Amino acid sequence: MQLYCSKQHTNNGSNRFCTHCGEPLPLAVGQVVDNRYQIIRHLGQGGFGRTYLAEDRNKAHQTCVLKEFAPQVEDKQDLQKAKELFEREANVLKTLQHPQIPRFHASLQVKIGTKDFFFLVQDYVDGDNYYQLLEQRETQGNTFSEEEIITLLQQILPVLSYIHSRDVVHRDISPDNLIWRRSDNLPVLIDFGGVKQLPASQGFWRTKLVGNNTLLGKKGYAPEEQLRQGKAFFSSDFYSLAVTSLVLLTGKEPQKLYDSYQGIWAWGKEIRVSPQLEAVLKKMLAYKPSDRYQRAEQILKDLPSPTATKSAGNYITTKIKTMVVAPGRQRASAVVSRFQNKTQAIAKPISWPVWIRPFVMSLGGTALVVLTGAGTLAVVNAVVRSVTSITIPSISLPQIPQLPNPIGKPVSDKGKNSNLQEIISRRQQLEITEGFFTPFVDNLFYTKKPQLKGRSLTSKPEDAGLRDEWSGIADDLLDKLEQADLSTAARRKLGKYSQKDYVTWRRQARSGQFKNYTIDQLTKDANEKFDRLFPDQDRGKLNQQTFGQIWYAIAADQVSKVQSGN
Structure with a gap:
């Protein structure tokens, strides 16, 4: 099993610290702490360490929160003060019994590997x-x-x-x-x-x-x-x-x-x-x-x-003598709507039935192309677009001129000379998953051809032009992804980004892990690069499963650069 630090360095699952940068690594899902608390998932991260949702195996599988103490400080005085703060929270929580304060369960000192780790255990608030x-x-x-x-x-x-x-x-x-x-x-x-x-x-x-x-x-x-x-x-x-x-x-x-x-x-x-x-x-x-x-x-x-x-409406303008000392974090506008309840099924990778997949690709000696159920898929795509459209953080930017086609050819001309096997090969070389890429191209194709509703495409000669057009769209998308110059890690994760990534970056910026780099600057940099690649896309209405994924990947690479000091 592999674990990744916040800089996306790959580590063996048995490590507790990144072998590249020394950052404490998250506990693995399923790992048991103190022979009792089994990690369910990672909840968040702060300056002191990480927070986990865990299952207490000694209490009828009751869920709880594990707060890990692993501060990223170097000065001995700072480390001592951090320990005092950690102990203070444990001592305070022990004395508090209120229904609107998480109930304290225990404080633990656990040896994981060769290091001692400290945890607070308390109620999980859903x-x-x-x-x-x-x-x-x-x-x-x-x-x-x-x-x-x-x-x-x-x-x-x-x-x-x-x-x-x-x-x-x-x-x-x-x-x-x-x-x-x-x-x-x-x-x-x-x-x-x-x-x-x-x-x-x-x-x-x-x-x-x-x-x-x-x-x-x-x-x-x-x-x-x-x-x-x-x-x-x-x-x-x-x-x-x-x-x-x-x-x-x-x-x-x-x-x-x-x-x-x-x-x-x-x-x-x-x-x-x-x-x-x-x-x-x-x-x-x-x-x-x-x-x-x-x-x-x-x-x-x-x-x-x-x-x-409710009916007052009598607002007045007044002044008050007070003070805010060095106001803190700035925040970009919200990245995405939270659809955890309404679109849980859509947020996951969709396993499309064969009858609504536009292409069934054979990787044998000859690539066989079959387009079926085009009308149904167009309807499905329309529903997905309407439900999963998101609002990427918006910054006012000067108008950026549209870039010319990267190879100076119309897309349709490219498509006529493209081979489906070559498209598959290019995608595999970029290590972009088929589960992300093909639905993305399908979405672009049916958006461009809404009149195909109810029209079945086949491998017959009369559909050759439509197949070429699909291939042209696929080629153009691959060109754009190459121009984006994304890291391998970012390309591999396409299709798996979500609002949680942006929330994590915002928290990291607020806690100082990006030094003087703010979440506003991250948003601005990602917006600028995205706009250069896709000047025709409205960032206010990006589909979370398509163009929104590319925006996240650009931002993820920028975060990695900031954290590595490049």
């Missing part, structure tokens, strides 16, 4: 975090409504009241650390102890010793006293919760909502809420901790009811 929910809304041109934000505050403030009563300050409230639980539609607060906030993040996070204090907090979401002085109060959590509310309301990051020169938020411009909710958020965002609410109950008392704001 749901999406609020950042993911916001992305889903944005793909439809929406954000969270004021009523939804008031409901969120009403549901999460009692949780803060509980942890504050235990003298615990979360210090990292953000959309990423709130999960909407599917079972009861309640928000769940995760990630205690600041475990993810490590110095390896190179500028996106801050963890540094200041006397007896540690600077912790996400830039843009954490208040000044937390980021600059390493101090945190109960009101610091209220500040972060207010910023989270503004981001969910507007779909914009804090740096887009706050004018650091004038020290004001964009009330009435980017931020449009009722006067009642605005007054509450202003007090939560006050610059001085003493000017904010001191207890969650005070906020709950002042919050308007969700129904009272």
